[in-house]
Amino acid sequence: MHVIVVGSGIAGLSAALTAAQTGAQVTVVERASEGEHGGNTRYTEAYLRMKSMDEVADDFIDHFMANAGGYTDPGIEQEMVRDHADWSPLARSQSMVDPDLLGAFADHAGSTLRWLEQAGLRFDFLPTAFITTTTTRLLPIGGGLAMVETLTQACKACGVTFRFETTARALLTRDNRVTGLATSNGDVSGDAVILACGGFEGNPEMLARYVGAPAINLRPVARGGHYNKGEGIRMALDIGAAPNGDFGSYHAEPIDPRSGLAEPAIFTFPYGVLVNKQGQRFTDEAPGTVDAHYENVTRRIYEQRDGIAWLIVDARIDDVPNWQKGSRTDQPPIKADSIEALAEKLDLPADALCETMARYNAACVEGAFKPLEKDGLATQGLTPPKSHWARPVDCAPFLAWPIISANVFTFGGLKVDRHARVIDQDGRAIPGLYAAGETMGIYYRTYTGSTSVLRGAVFGRQAALHASGRTQ
Numbered sequence: 001m002h003v004i005v006v007g008s009g010i011a012g013l014s015a016a017l018t019a020a021q022t023g024a025q026v027t028v029v030e031r032a033s034e035g036e037h038g039g040n041t042r043y044t045e046a047y048l049r050m051k052s053m054d055e056v057a058d059d060f061i062d063h064f065m066a067n068a069g070g071y072t073d074p075g076i077e078q079e080m081v082r083d084h085a086d087w088s089p090l091a092r093s094q095s096m097v098d099p100d101l102l103g104a105f106a107d108h109a110g111s112t113l114r115w116l117e118q119a120g121l122r123f124d125f126l127p128t129a130f131i132t133t134t135t136t137r138l139l140p141i142g143g144g145l146a147m148v149e150t151l152t153q154a155c156k157a158c159g160v161t162f163r164f165e166t167t168a169r170a171l172l173t174r175d176n177r178v179t180g181l182a183t184s185n186g187d188v189s190g191d192a193v194i195l196a197c198g199g200f201e202g203n204p205e206m207l208a209r210y211v212g213a214p215a216i217n218l219r220p221v222a223r224g225g226h227y228n229k230g231e232g233i234r235m236a237l238d239i240g241a242a243p244n245g246d247f248g249s250y251h252a253e254p255i256d257p258r259s260g261l262a263e264p265a266i267f268t269f270p271y272g273v274l275v276n277k278q279g280q281r282f283t284d285e286a287p288g289t290v291d292a293h294y295e296n297v298t299r300r301i302y303e304q305r306d307g308i309a310w311l312i313v314d315a316r317i318d319d320v321p322n323w324q325k326g327s328r329t330d331q332p333p334i335k336a337d338s339i340e341a342l343a344e345k346l347d348l349p350a351d352a353l354c355e356t357m358a359r360y361n362a363a364c365v366e367g368a369f370k371p372l373e374k375d376g377l378a379t380q381g382l383t384p385p386k387s388h389w390a391r392p393v394d395c396a397p398f399l400a401w402p403i404i405s406a407n408v409f410t411f412g413g414l415k416v417d418r419h420a421r422v423i424d425q426d427g428r429a430i431p432g433l434y435a436a437g438e439t440m441g442i443y444y445r446t447y448t449g450s451t452s453v454l455r456g457a458v459f460g461r462q463a464a465l466h467a468s469g470r471t472q
């Protein structure tokens with residue numbers, strides 16, 4: 001049995017190590033050089049939506065189901081309460097999060113983390129960048145980099161062959177079966193191909209085609225995303241795979257565009273005011289806890305002219321304990337002693353900004369400010385409102401940070417089943433073909449946060465177990 005794995009992030013390395021542990025011969029094909037490999041995984045802290053090492057967070061299933069697709073067809077959904085074997089081809093190939101796949105995801109999360117533990121990783125409930133939270137998050141000690149380095153070593157110790165600086169370009173097929181891979185360094189034959197080569201966040205052409213022309217204002221949240229150019233998705237679609245996931249969308253994160261750090265996130269906007277290039281507010285900065293709402297606020301920023309906004313706070317920001325943990329940029333805030341002076345420094349229309357701030361300040365009311373929990377301290381009579389932590393911003397000095405939307409990863413990918421087999425447009429598993437991690441699509445509308453690394457580990461492992469004949 002020869003298993004070919006494309007990509008060496010969490011999905012590819014989980015697949016490669018699992019396949020090698022079953023005794024298979026394994027080749028990993030990776031675009032980047034050694035030491036630069038690991039895609040997005042290399043740069044993430046890898047929050048995991050777990051409530052313990054063995055169980056997913058309490059809201060895991062509910063959040064996915066609330067974002068399981070578009071306006072899905074109830075007739076097709078009804079089929080999905082039956083045994084998976086009884087689903088029609090339409091149901092099997094339907095673009096949505098199917099309950100069978102989601103159940104497998106939740107069921108295997110704990111055992112996959114225990115397996116990663118055996119491979120040498122350690123996990124703990126470490127502090128996160130979120131000042132207010134709704135759900136529970138476990139972290140690997142050392143983050144995604146530790147995952148990449150530990151699993152790469154473990155793979156090598158099991159005899160996995162790595163072909164770095166080798167790009168997968170197309171699938172080889174015979175009689176509807178995948179038999180190998182065409183790469184930039186020649187063809188590789190195998191019994192199974194596991195596509196774990198990320199989404200298309202590093203491909204401007206696919207971004208413009210699927211996400212739309214304003215995607216010019218998006219950039220990958222870290223260097224690793226630039227390597228993910230969508231070939232895995234395209235080559236499978238080319239041989240008839242069904243699409244899954246929200247092709248027009250992506251996981252959005254608010255970052256300081258001036259910073260070249262990985263993930264220079266600004267999560268402090270709930271304590272200030274967001275304004276666009278016209279000097280106007282455009283969204284509720286604080287609909288709830290920041291972990292649950294930062295993505296939707298970031299989407300509103302992306303919709304503004306040139307996809308940019310500014311966060312403005314005043315000296316009272318220091319009432320938020322340790323607010324700096326939510327401000328991960330290495331660039332200093334722009335400072336001024338008046339709103340007029342700040343407008344000039346930000347190149348915003350001063351009259352409009354002064355009017356915006358005056359209207360906002362006038363809408364703030366007396367009440368208890370509780371920065372570490374939702375305090376309900378909301379504006380009154382203001383559109384759009386600010387629902388929590390609304391205090392006047394009128395106490396110099398004023399500080400401002402520019403914010404754009406980063407593209408953490410794209411949502412559009414391949415339809416897979418609970419074994420990570422790629423499903424074709426007629427609901428059949430394509431023999432010899434699997435997809436895991438970002439290459440499989442499972443997200444719609446709002447990302448179920450802290451589940452993408454987990455998805456890579458779980459379905460990378462499931463793909464390899466099935467390819468090696470270890471699943472019933």
Ligand SMILES: Cc1cc2nc3c(=O)[nH]c(=O)nc-3n(C[C@H](O)[C@H](O)[C@H](O)COP(=O)(O)OP(=O)(O)OC[C@H]3O[C@@H](n4cnc5c(N)ncnc54)[C@H](O)[C@@H]3O)c2cc1C
Nearest residue numbers: 007009010011031038039040041047168197437438452453
């Ligand atoms: C800064 C940052 C913070 C994040 N925070 C979190 C978080 O806290 N929790 C969470 O769950 N998720 C988080 N994410 C998202 C998550 O890290 C990724 O979605 C996940 O790690 C992707 O894993 P993957 O294996 O699917 O892809 P990747 O890790 O991106 O690996 C893909 C690999 O495929 C290679 N490749 C691409 N195309 C080809 C090709 N044609 N041929 C050969 N090789 C190819 C790439 O070089 C890369 O090595 C974050 C991401 C970033 C960047």
